[in-house]
Amino acid sequence: MAQLVSTKINNDPIQFVCEPQEPLLDALRDRVGLTGVKEGCGTGDCGACSIILDGTLVCSCLVLGVEAEGRAIETVEGMADGATLHPLQTKFLEHAALQCGICTPGFLIAAKALLKNNPAPTEEEIRYALAGNLCRCTGYDKIVRAVQDAAKVMRKG
Amino acid sequence: MLTGEGLVQYVAPETTKDAVAILAKARGSTHVLAGGSDLLVRMKGGYVEPDLIVDIKRIKKLHEVSKVAGGFVIGAAVSCASMGSNKALKKAWPGIVEAANLIGSDQIQGRCTIAGNMCNASPAADSVPALVAAGARAKIAGPKGKRAVLVEKFATAPGKTCLKKGEFVERIELPKRLAKSGDAYLRFIPRTEMDIAVVSAGINLTLDRKGIITDARVALGAVAPTVLLVAPAAKAIVGTALDDDALEKLGAACSNACNPIDDKRGTVEFRIRVAAVLAKRAAKLAYTRAGGK
Numbered sequence: 001m002a003q004l005v006s007t008k009i010n011n012d013p014i015q016f017v018c019e020p021q022e023p024l025l026d027a028l029r030d031r032v033g034l035t036g037v038k039e040g041c042g043t044g045d046c047g048a049c050s051i052i053l054d055g056t057l058v059c060s061c062l063v064l065g066v067e068a069e070g071r072a073i074e075t076v077e078g079m080a081d082g083a084t085l086h087p088l089q090t091k092f093l094e095h096a097a098l099q100c101g102i103c104t105p106g107f108l109i110a111a112k113a114l115l116k117n118n119p120a121p122t123e124e125e126i127r128y129a130l131a132g133n134l135c136r137c138t139g140y141d142k143i144v145r146a147v148q149d150a151a152k153v154m155r156k157g
Numbered sequence: 158m159l160t161g162e163g164l165v166q167y168v169a170p171e172t173t174k175d176a177v178a179i180l181a182k183a184r185g186s187t188h189v190l191a192g193g194s195d196l197l198v199r200m201k202g203g204y205v206e207p208d209l210i211v212d213i214k215r216i217k218k219l220h221e222v223s224k225v226a227g228g229f230v231i232g233a234a235v236s237c238a239s240m241g242s243n244k245a246l247k248k249a250w251p252g253i254v255e256a257a258n259l260i261g262s263d264q265i266q267g268r269c270t271i272a273g274n275m276c277n278a279s280p281a282a283d284s285v286p287a288l289v290a291a292g293a294r295a296k297i298a299g300p301k302g303k304r305a306v307l308v309e310k311f312a313t314a315p316g317k318t319c320l321k322k323g324e325f326v327e328r329i330e331l332p333k334r335l336a337k338s339g340d341a342y343l344r345f346i347p348r349t350e351m352d353i354a355v356v357s358a359g360i361n362l363t364l365d366r367k368g369i370i371t372d373a374r375v376a377l378g379a380v381a382p383t384v385l386l387v388a389p390a391a392k393a394i395v396g397t398a399l400d401d402d403a404l405e406k407l408g409a410a411c412s413n414a415c416n417p418i419d420d421k422r423g424t425v426e427f428r429i430r431v432a433a434v435l436a437k438r439a440a441k442l443a444y445t446r447a448g449g450k
Contacts, residue, residue: 001166020167020210021200043198044265045351056238056267062197063268064190066167067212110263131350132262 007068009034010078018065025049027065028075036076036105040134047133050106051075057113059132076105079112088112088150097146099137107133111147119155123148169212173298173327176213181300181323183209189325190214191234192268194261195277213325222246227333230296233272233326237284238263240271250331251446252340252359252439256287259344262351272326278312279353281379285312286359287342289376289386292332299324309376309386335372338363339446341439344378345431347422354379355423358411358435360443368398368449375407375436380415380428387414390436399444407440408433 006015009032016031023042028034028051040046042061049060052074079086088111091097098104107130114121114129121129126144135143170176180187185208188196199205213219219232222243229246237257240246247254253271260269260283271284275295288308295306300323308329312318320326344357357378365371375390393406417428 003167019165021165021207023197023201042201044194044261047262047264050264053267056236057263058267059264061201062193062265064167064193064197064210064212067169067190067193067214069169113263128350129263132264 003066005066005069007070008072010074016065020064020066022065023061024051024053024063024065024068024073025060027068028060028073031065034075034077038102038105040102040106045134046103046106047110047130048103048106050109050133052109052113057110074109074112076108079108086112087153088115088147091146091150091153092143095142095146095149097138097142098135103133103135103137107135107143111150114147115151115154120151121147165207165210167210167212169215171215171217173216173218176211176216176325177298177300177323179209179211180325183211185209187211189276191273191276192236192270194265194269195273211325219327225330229331231271231329231331233270233328235270236267237269237271238266241266249334250287250291250340252342252361252443253284253287253291253293253331256342256344256359257284259283259342271329275308275311275329276318276320276326278314278316278318278383280312280315280381280383281354281357282384283342283344283354283357283378285384286357286376286378287340288329288331288359289384290340290342290359290361290374292361292374294330294332295326296328296330297324298327303327305330309384312383315382335363337365337448339443339448341442341446343435343439343442345423345435353422356380356417356428356431356435358432358439360436360439362394362440362443362447364444364447364449370395370397370399370444370449375411375440377411377414377432377436379423380417380432382416385414387411390414394440399440399449404437404440408437411436 018027038048040048044059044062051060187209188207190212219234241258274284340361342359344354346352359376362373373391390410397403412433415429
């Protein structure tokens, strides 16, 4: 039986209706229209569907939509401030840290979660923190450099 | 496409009592949801088609890590990530916390739980050998009240547990931490991260003032249908200062206890041999952590 779910998504109160067994990933894409959340594997291996749920980085494919009742969700759509990109987005562009782009929203959200807890991560820490996000195009080096550069900008505030 | 669409029910009780009442009268395929990192994957793959999903994460008490009578109580909804950020727990049981933190990526860590890891009943579960070595108990709530089961008795076969109708795991209890004690968990995987143990070993030991081991528990993962508690391996090091001879006997006892399968991740021979290597290394680490020199 479909259920009504009340959440806060990127600071906006949002309600959606979903089936009890429906992953939050599908609810976000198909019911709310937030297609920045990507499905790579649907089993928590690739990180393309990463979101921040009540402050915690999770794969939205491994959360049921109904579990989001009363929770706050952050997706890639909430990262830019109007027309101003988030420093991570700017640095991903500058460093060409993406090619096909399907993994990018997940990397951006995972990197955002990392930098919130650790504003000055080492390369090793970045690689471990982003180990749950897969990219078939870049070979990761450019992503790591973009995150380091964005961290530098963000530290200066 | 998930089957049975429209027929599935989801409930999120706020008390253990309510959860037990719901589970006890449930019919059909009923699944308890904690972190969901196993259940949702199995649903996606079509291996389970739940009629009822009982989410226990709205039971506030299950999110707590508390210290009771010198031991720790870890609620069934506590994520492995929050275990990692609990300094007191990490200091007392570094082996358990490291084992829990080896499971999956940061995304998985934010959801997965050690109670769920145990309930999934995989012989390769990372946190289970560490829990077995610690002498941890699962506190089970059910229609007939609560009962405690030693973690090594919880899984009865791959994917099978001792849980009866209406029961669920409410928390994991770690015993009182004695002075001069240490634990460690090590696993072999062919890469540095994001993999399932091919062989694993968890060891917990206590020393006397002279550095002689007075008590030990040795557990092995992924070398038998369930995680093994290897009593002869513990016996091999108790009464010693973990000298080379004791370590050799420990390794031999571990290899001897293995009853592994051949699969794409490792052969029988490999697993038997590596079980000894990992047990020896984990013993040395636990010994150092206990203050032994």
